[in-house]
Amino acid sequence: MGSGIAQVASQSGHEVVLFDTNAEQLDKAKGKLAKIMARLIEKGRVTSQDSEAIQNRITYITSMNDFAGSGLIIEAIIENIDIKKKVFADLENIVDGNCILASNTSSLSIASIAAACIKSDRVIGIHFFNPAPLMPLVEIVPAVQTSDATTTAARDLIDSWKKITVLTKDTPGFIVNRVARPFYGEALKIYEEGVADFATIDWAMTELGGFRMGPFTLMDYIGNDINYTVTETVFKAFYYDPRYRPSFTQKRHSEAGWFGRKSGRGYYDYSQGATKSAPNTDTEVGTQILNRILVLLINEAIDAVFLNIASPKDVDLAMTKGVNYPKGLLQWGNEIGLSNVLAQLDTLHAEYGDDKYRASVLLRRMVKSGESFNF
Numbered sequence: 001m002g003s004g005i006a007q008v009a010s011q012s013g014h015e016v017v018l019f020d021t022n023a024e025q026l027d028k029a030k031g032k033l034a035k036i037m038a039r040l041i042e043k044g045r046v047t048s049q050d051s052e053a054i055q056n057r058i059t060y061i062t063s064m065n066d067f068a069g070s071g072l073i074i075e076a077i078i079e080n081i082d083i084k085k086k087v088f089a090d091l092e093n094i095v096d097g098n099c100i101l102a103s104n105t106s107s108l109s110i111a112s113i114a115a116a117c118i119k120s121d122r123v124i125g126i127h128f129f130n131p132a133p134l135m136p137l138v139e140i141v142p143a144v145q146t147s148d149a150t151t152t153a154a155r156d157l158i159d160s161w162k163k164i165t166v167l168t169k170d171t172p173g174f175i176v177n178r179v180a181r182p183f184y185g186e187a188l189k190i191y192e193e194g195v196a197d198f199a200t201i202d203w204a205m206t207e208l209g210g211f212r213m214g215p216f217t218l219m220d221y222i223g224n225d226i227n228y229t230v231t232e233t234v235f236k237a238f239y240y241d242p243r244y245r246p247s248f249t250q251k252r253h254s255e256a257g258w259f260g261r262k263s264g265r266g267y268y269d270y271s272q273g274a275t276k277s278a279p280n281t282d283t284e285v286g287t288q289i290l291n292r293i294l295v296l297l298i299n300e301a302i303d304a305v306f307l308n309i310a311s312p313k314d315v316d317l318a319m320t321k322g323v324n325y326p327k328g329l330l331q332w333g334n335e336i337g338l339s340n341v342l343a344q345l346d347t348l349h350a351e352y353g354d355d356k357y358r359a360s361v362l363l364r365r366m367v368k369s370g371e372s373f374n375f
Contacts, residue, residue, distance in 0.1 A: 001076045001104060001128065001130055001132060002018060002020070002029075002074075002076035002077075002104075003018060003029035003032060003033065004128070004130070004131050004132030004133050005074055005076060005104065005128055005132045006018045006029075006033075006058055007033055007036070007054070007058075007132070007133050008128075008132055008133050008161055008163075009161065010054045010055075010057040010058050011054055011133070012160065012161040012162070013057075014057065015057050015059075016057055016058045016059070017058075017059045017060075017061050017066055017067060017070065018058055018059070018060050018061065019061050019062070019063075019064060019066070019067065020060075020062065021062060022062075023062055026060040026061075026062065027060075029060070030055075030058075030060055033054075033055060033058070034055065036133075037051040037054060037055060038051075064090060064091065064094055065094055067091065067094050067095055068094055068095065068096075069095075069096075070095055070099055071098070071099055071100065072099065072100045072102065072154075072157065073091060073095065073099060073100070073101055073102065074102045074103075074104055074126055075087055075088070075101075075102065075103045075104060075105075076104040076128075079105060079106070079107070079108060079229065079233070081108050081109070081112055081113070084103060084105065084108065084113050084116075085112070085113055085115070085116035086116070088101055088103075088113055088114075088116045088117050088123065089116045089117065092117050092118060092119065097119060097122075098122075099122065100122050100123075100124065100150055100153060100154055101117065101122055101123045101124075102123070102124050102125065102126040102154065103123075103124075103125050103126070103127075104125075104126060104127055104128055105125060105127065106127055106173070106174070106177050106230060107172055107173050107174070107177055107230055107233050107234055107237070108233070109143075109170060109172075109237075110123065110124065110125040110141050110142070110143035110146070110170045111143040111144050111145060111170055113143075114143045114145045114146065115145070120143070120145040120146075121145055121146060121147040121150060122146075122147070122150050123143060123145065123146060123150075124140070124141065124142055124143065124146050124150050124151060124154050125139065125140070125141025125142070125143070125170065125174070126138060126139075126140060126141070126154055126158060127139040127140075127141060127174060128163075129176070129322050129323075135321075135322065136163055136164045136321045137163070137164050137165075137166065137176070137317070137318060137321040137322035138158050138163045138164070138165050138166075139165075139166055139168050139174045139175060139176065139318065139322070140154060140155045140158065140165050140166065140167050140168070141168055141169075141170050141174055142167075142170065143170050144170065151167075155167070164317065164321050166310060166314035166315075166317055166318045167310060167311075167314060168309055168310045168314070168318075169307075169308060169309045169310065171307075171309055172233065172234045172237035172238055173230070173234045173237075174309075175304060175309060175310050175314065175315055175318040175319075175322070176318050176319065176322040176323055177230055177234065178234065178300065178304060178309070179297065179300045179301050179304055179315065179318070179319060179329065180297070180319070180323055181231065181234060181243070181244050181300065182243075182293060182296035182297050182299075182300055183205075183215050183218075183293060183297060184215050184218075184219055184227060184231065184247075184250075185231070185244070185245065185246075185247060185356075186292060186293045186296050187201050187205075187214075187215035187216065187289075187293060188215075188247035188249050188250055189247065190289055190292065190293075191216075191249065192247065192248075192249055195285075195288075195289065196280065196285060196289055197277065197279075197280075198214075198216040198267045198268065199216075199276060199277050199278065199279040200279040200280045200281075200285070200286070200289070201214060201215065201216065201289055202214020202215065202216050202217050202279070203279035203280075203281060203286065204279075204285070204286035204287070204289040204290045205289070205290060205293065207281075207286070208283070208286045208287060208290045209290045209293075209294065209326065210326035210327075211324075211325065211326060212324045212326075215293075216266075216267040216268070217267075217268070219250070219260065219266065219267065220259075220260030220261055220266035220267055220268055220270075221260060221261055222260070223259045223260050223261075223262055224250055224253045224254045224258060224259045224260055224266055224267075225254045225259045226259075227250065228246060228250045228251060228253075228254045231244065231246045231247075231250070232246050241355075242354060242355045242356040243300070243355070243356045243358075245356060253266060253267065291344060292344075292348070294332070294336075295336075295341045295344045295345055295348075296345075296356075296357070297329050298329045298330070298332060298333040298336070298341050299341065299345055299359060299360050299363060300329075301315050301316075301319065301328075301329035301330055301333070302330065302333065302360045302362050302363045302366075303360040303362065303363075305330070305362060306360050306361060306362035312330050312373050312374075312375060313375050315328070315329070315330060316328025316329060316330050316331055316375070330373040330375075331373070331375075333372075333373070334372045334373055338363060338366055338367050338371075338372060339367045341363065342359050342363055342364065342367045345357055345358075345359045345363075346359065
């Protein structure tokens with residue numbers, strides 16, 4: 001992720017320093033960028049002169065002291081709050097007072113990271129999506145300590161990199177990783193109940209729902225170790241709210257080392273010669289699966305608006321540009337009918353007696369008043 005962000009910054013004309021304590025990792029990053037540039041030249045997207053300039057603008061360093069003079073630093077290290085806080089405290093002794101310090105964390109508290117700094121008002125979250133050069137969305141996450149000047153400067157800069165920015169409150173998972181939890185969690189629950197297998201659930205979401213990847217294909221792509229850790233982090237951060245409850249199926253896959261594509265085995269077998277089981281293409285079954293997952297996604301998006309995590313426009317923009325959903329969830333809710341969404345949620349809540357199916361207060365209010373979302 002760090003090398004991808006460095007590429008984006010360099011392609012936007014900035015002088016960049018890319019830091020890692022491991023020189024071998026830096027060599028790999030340099031070699032990877034050279035290959036990426038070669039492919040872009042072949043496709044006619046950059047000239048050889050542009051490629052050379054982009055690569056020459058990146059300096060590879062193994063000492064944080066070389067960050068002196070930087071105007072913006074984006075941290076993209078391991079998702080460990082204590083390690084991040086130490087790095088930010090160390091950085092503050094190196095850079096000047098005008099340098100913006102940003103974290104690319106996907107779920108950790110920006111306020112907690114900022115608290116490690118004396119000048120905490122210059123700390124902010126700038127969350128890219130993987131791969132950073134290709135994915136257009138960036139979440140801008142001011143902490144309670146972050147100054148308006150820092151927020152404006154950070155957002156304006158990332159906008160100038162031709163990225164699509166959304167402003168989100170500093171809460172676990174921000175917009176995308178919070179709202180998207182039911183896409184994985186409810187799919188896993190449907191599997192655990194024996195309603196359908198992995199292939200059938202993926203088929204329902206892609207063929208009937210229009211999603212680019214089904215939940216199990218996507219979890220295998222992300223890595224079950226990473227996806228499970230994010231789920232567990234969000235669950236704990238929300239004081240064990242049942243909406244974000246992790247799955248034992250994913251936990252066991254992660255414990256078994258079945259991380260997905262990168263390990264050769266996940267929910268699917270990626271070994272050479274392995275065959276993938278065919279889905280059950282019964283439209284009635286598929287529609288039930290799609291609707292069950294979809295109403296939970298819409299409810300989560302509505303609750304994000306209710307809790308002022310982000311504006312309705314930014315919530316829908318985040319889900320379409322950050323995880324390539326076929327349409328914004330709030331728009332989708334309008335099309336289905338918010339009263340229909342509420343009815344399905346209430347049916348699930350009554351059947352299971354599980355608070356993970358509780359409807360957002362805002363959804364109930366909007367149905368009662370006959371409102372819909374306007375953008």
